[in-house]
Amino acid sequence: MTVKLGVIGTGMIGTDHTRRIQEVLTGAEVVALYDYLPENAAKLQAAHAPGAKIHETGEALIAADEVDAVLVCSTGSTHESYVLGAIEAGKPVFCEKPLATTAEGAKRIVDAESAAGRRLVQVGFMRRFDQGYNMLKATMESDLGTPLMIHACHRNAAVPEHYVTPMAIHDTFIHEIDTFRWLLDDDFVSAQVIFPRKTRHAHDKVADPQIVLLETSKGVRIDCEIFVNCRYGYDIQCQVVGEEGVADLPEPMAVATRREARLSQPILTDWKSRFMAAFDAELQDFADRVPSGHVGGPSAWDGYVAAISSDACVTAQETGAIVDIALPDRPALYD
Incomplete structure (x- = not known):
């Protein structure tokens, strides 16, 4: 058919x-x-x-x-x-x-x-369909023991003038929100956003970089750097720290070259290429x-939870407070 x-x-x-x-x-x-x-x-x-x-x-x-x-x-x-x-x-x-x-x-x-x-x-x-993330999840479940922490980053080379501070959550970090829930089989209970020194490459309407701190219901702590004017490329990193070991998201496949006294490897600049x-x-x-x-x-439940969680992160951006994340009961259809 x-x-x-x-x-x-x-x-x-x-x-x-x-x-x-x-x-x-x-x-x-x-x-x-x-x-x-x-x-x-x-x-x-x-x-x-x-x-x-x-x-x-x-x-x-x-x-x-x-x-x-x-x-x-x-x-x-x-x-x-x-x-x-x-x-x-x-x-x-x-x-x-x-x-x-x-x-x-x-x-x-x-x-x-x-x-x-x-x-x-x-x-x-x-x-959830990326080979590297699936390898990371399999390693977590088989070799790392109980997960304790996740350290991650989401970097873009640059963003346009219409990109404003809340978009760092709703348009950028939204993928991490779903990915962390899927990796851990866990939900978030609180969010906090802190702002390091601002890069001179960011325009006036966006605070960049920023760091999102999440806590899950099982006590896992997550920190994720969002840096959307990093200049050098599109870079997604994720490290899981477990009781028995540490695992990193694999880098995208690329050919390393030795040329003119340098050992180098290209970095992607386009999210469409990274996740093709x-x-x-x-x-x-x-x-x-x-x-x-x-x-x-x-x-749809995952989309709903992502919306609730991202709204809490934006509130945390605006207030500087640690914001609670409360979810309704999950309908039986999504068990």
């Missing part, structure tokens, strides 16, 4: 996902497109999906008989309504992060999916599960 997918939002990530579905993955094809700028949809259609129909609205795409499942790649403020529409239509939906722009919106999605009685929503936290294989794997997993009517991967 070839799964027929509709893509809502044909910007950078929607275009990249359409390309990988059409040219890299197996068992799926893009048959429908929608973008609020029709010329963008037409451009993507010509480049990667010549057989796809361009719809006038996202709602029309979701309702189309030829669409088996939906990819929501539009701007974050539209995610909630499109995901709710897909759930109402009984169609599996892959939603790029954020699941919704507020925790209340994410909760409405969790409630709707719970009422439907089956997992229909997969959230685009692609790091993970993006491929998460969408292949989604497509493979659609025929069953149930999806896997990061769930």
Whole structure:
């Protein structure tokens, strides 16, 4: 069976996902497109999906008989309504992060999916499909004993002028929020954010760098540096300290060279390149599960918890206080 997918939002990530579905993955094809700028949809259609129909609205795409499942790649403020529409239509939906722009919106999605009685929503936290993170998780569970601490960092070479301080949480650290929960099988109970000396490379609207401190319900302590103007490249680090040993996230594969009296190795500058294989794997997993009517991967509940946790981190940014993180009871659907 070839799964027929509709893509809502044909910007950078929607275009990249359409390309990988059409040219890299197996068992799926893009048959429908929608973008609020029709010329963008037409451009993507010509480049990667010549057989796809361009719809006038996202709602029309979701309702189309030829669409088996939906990819929501539009701007974050539209995610909630499109995901709710897909759930109402009984169609599996892959939603790029954020699941919704507020925790209340994410909760409405969790409630709707719970009422439907089956997992229909997969959230685009692609790091769970990254080979390096899966190697790190396997090593944690087999060799390190009880985890005690995590030291991590998320560095970007630079960010644009519209990037402001809360975006360091909602747009950048949000991936670590989900990844740490998944690595530890644990939830957070508090968050604190502290600000070291500001780099001269940061513009006036962003405090950079910053350090997020988290505590989990099992007592694990996490510190993560967010430095979005580090200049030298895109760099993701994660070290887990356990009772029996320490493990580090593997570096991306790269060729070391000896030249002109230097031993060197290139550093990536683009997040899309760093996690390309993970993006491929998460969408292949989604497509493979659609025929069953149930999806896997990061769930709507994971998206909801990430929203609650990120809101607490932003409050910690603004107040300088240690902020409690309290979660509601998890619905049975996500046990």
